[in-house]
Amino acid sequence: MALTRRKLLLGAATVSATWLTWSGVPAWGLAPAPPQEQFMQVSALLVNHRLDARVGARMAAAAAQKFPQYAQMMKSIIGIANAKQARQVEDFFADIPAGPLQDFAHWIIFAWYSGCSSPKKDAQVFAYETALTYQTTADAVAIPSYGFSGPNQWGRPIVPLTPMPSF
Template sequence: MAHPSRDDCPEEFSLTRRKLMVGGALFVGGVLLSPEVSAQTLGAAAPEVSTSFMEVSSLLIDHHLDAQIGSRMAAAMLRLHPTLAQDIGAIIEIAKKKNARIVEDFFADIPEGNLKDTALAIISAWYTGVVENSSTAEVFAFETALMYQPTHDVMTIPTYAISGPNGWNAQAPPLGNMPAF
């Protein structure tokens, strides 16, 4: 009976079932351990924090906010600030006591310290698109970061893409009337 592998194929390039299974297991393990999946898993593990995070965010910020980005932000902030759930609950209670609909109705009543820092951190995260100020910070919102919205029609977001953020596949504009020498 003939050997199942080709004679001209070097052994190091031969793909056996065992190599395929080990490679697949390593790939799946790498995907499950990636930061984005970990943040989504943490967000799924604490849906009540994500829901209350969106509630307090809508009170603190008078803009349309993306719930998916909010869920990821809540998970990341929960990792950085373990008391986030309690702080959000206290901020919501203060807003309910004042029957607040916008931030100006209750922000002055938030006491200085941890609660005010949490409220400012949530506002900062939505406007900047990151939850911490470091060179390794994960970006949650780039083109949807609120700091770009007021000037969206006149200012381009810094990018290396030719036609703007996420425009990597766009056709380059044609060059106009190049001089002939």
């Protein structure tokens, strides 16, 4: 099979045209993503650490499913923080009314620190390495490994074999 210059140019033009055509088409059948920007804004107010946006997107999706009044709760917390001109959680957390809104704020804080949605067996895990509880000890905690030459070298020491007896 010989590849001529004309076939190469025709193939390149076809691939380019296909890419240009399909790159502008919206993703059909995909559900719209929950408003992650608001969730990250509330998270930044409630948790005074550098937060990972990818983990925040997973948490926002889980929060939208777990809390029926998700959008209203987000607006309420942002409104309370703006009214107090808050820069950190201590500036406005006492003004969040007890009940579902405060439970939601506690859930966000718990999720960022633990990396999961609840302490139950059926919890959804968002992160391990980027969980804030892990971050405080990341420099001292060894990564578990069962390899003979890996970190901590978990396993029995290798005992040299004795020579086989000759009969």
